[in-house]
Amino acid sequence: MNNHIWRPLYVVLVIIAFFLVLRYFLVPQDFGVHGVNFTYGYHRAGDINDWQAVPIKYRGREFCNECHPDNAAANASSKHAAIQCENCHGPAFDHPEAPEKLILDTSRDLCLRCHAALHTPSSQRSLIKGIDPDTHNPAIPCSDCHNPHKPDLEDMQ
Amino acid sequence: MRCSRRDLLAMALTTTAAAILPVTAFRFLSQAEVKVALADPALRWGFLVDTEKCVGCGLCVKACKLENETPYDAPVTRTWVERYIITKDDQTHIDSPRAARDGFTDPRIRGEAFDPAEVTKSFFVPKLCNQCDSPPCVQVCPVGATYQTLDGVVLIDRKWCIGCGYCIMACPYGVRFFHPVHKVAEKCNFCYHRISQGLKPACVQACPFGAREICNLKDANDPITRIIMTQRVAVTKDEYGTKPQVFYIGLDRNVR
Numbered sequence: 407m408n409n410h411i412w413r414p415l416y417v418v419l420v421i422i423a424f425f426l427v428l429r430y431f432l433v434p435q436d437f438g439v440h441g442v443n444f445t446y447g448y449h450r451a452g453d454i455n456d457w458q459a460v461p462i463k464y465r466g467r468e469f470c471n472e473c474h475p476d477n478a479a480a481n482a483s484s485k486h487a488a489i490q491c492e493n494c495h496g497p498a499f500d501h502p503e504a505p506e507k508l509i510l511d512t513s514r515d516l517c518l519r520c521h522a523a524l525h526t527p528s529s530q531r532s533l534i535k536g537i538d539p540d541t542h543n544p545a546i547p548c549s550d551c552h553n554p555h556k557p558d559l560e561d562m563q
Numbered sequence: 564m565r566c567s568r569r570d571l572l573a574m575a576l577t578t579t580a581a582a583i584l585p586v587t588a589f590r591f592l593s594q595a596e597v598k599v600a601l602a603d604p605a606l607r608w609g610f611l612v613d614t615e616k617c618v619g620c621g622l623c624v625k626a627c628k629l630e631n632e633t634p635y636d637a638p639v640t641r642t643w644v645e646r647y648i649i650t651k652d653d654q655t656h657i658d659s660p661r662a663a664r665d666g667f668t669d670p671r672i673r674g675e676a677f678d679p680a681e682v683t684k685s686f687f688v689p690k691l692c693n694q695c696d697s698p699p700c701v702q703v704c705p706v707g708a709t710y711q712t713l714d715g716v717v718l719i720d721r722k723w724c725i726g727c728g729y730c731i732m733a734c735p736y737g738v739r740f741f742h743p744v745h746k747v748a749e750k751c752n753f754c755y756h757r758i759s760q761g762l763k764p765a766c767v768q769a770c771p772f773g774a775r776e777i778c779n780l781k782d783a784n785d786p787i788t789r790i791i792m793t794q795r796v797a798v799t800k801d802e803y804g805t806k807p808q809v810f811y812i813g814l815d816r817n818v819r
Binding site for chain 2: 437446447448450460464492496518520526528529539
């Protein structure tokens, strides 16, 4: 065959070879089919480890019980027993090292998440005692009158 | 054309070799690879949402955002809660202010008040990624950055994602979004870092009312799996054929 056919062909072959070499170095070695099949499982295997290494922020109430037994006991015997400490105090991270203290959120909005009166007949929201925030002692933090850990009305003076 | 016996043999040989060449592209799988391909792993994560128990406090959304470092004030989130108000004239009113991060504190929807006598049903529906068995979002990824793990969770490779957004368009549930900080696709992964260590996802732990539960669908003794197997549960948008693995108790026909 003639030169004018071979020469461009060589160029194309060199380009292809270049891309294959580049691909070899750029695509991570652990790239391949690691799941059920190619359609759903073609990925970098190391990414699973990356996700598993994400630090945990919410520690759970058992963790708090060790150092705050009074609050834990009050909370556990109350109508708020189901609520995790960290729902109101924020994630613990490495508390008490970092942060040294957790947030004391005395905002009314925290309590209104559950206690604002809504009309939701087909949900358990209707079983929680609701108040109208505009008429129930407005502008005063709820925790001035109610104990957030043990809000039971029988215990109120 | 003349053809000697020698030519014939040579030609037959080259043709056969050329025909076989593509077959060499196939390769024999190692024992481990076969196991993976046929795997029936003992673990498949599933999720149960009890919409009757949900009170719309939004503590799950708050916990999710803080646990997974989703920018707190950006209008993106891995999970959210919707409120439905259905009135006697068969109108469905839906809202999810700030994805319900701060709960529902206003009886009105977008300023519109509802006469309790006019309301037939009103309830809350938490939404999250369905970790579908046939995830369309994974099929469309052009670079292999999103995939299904063997325990059924769909993950996104943040180092490999190019942020093209195909998966965000492909998800019929709208659970995927563009992460404003990492500039990649993002979605709920059942808190993969927590469930891999035996902890519950942040939203499950945060829910005071047990409206959200996680389970191993392959374990018939798992109490939550038993509920899914023995009670009446539904999935959202079944007609898309994605085989969602988040099951709902008390789903309504008005839920979209």
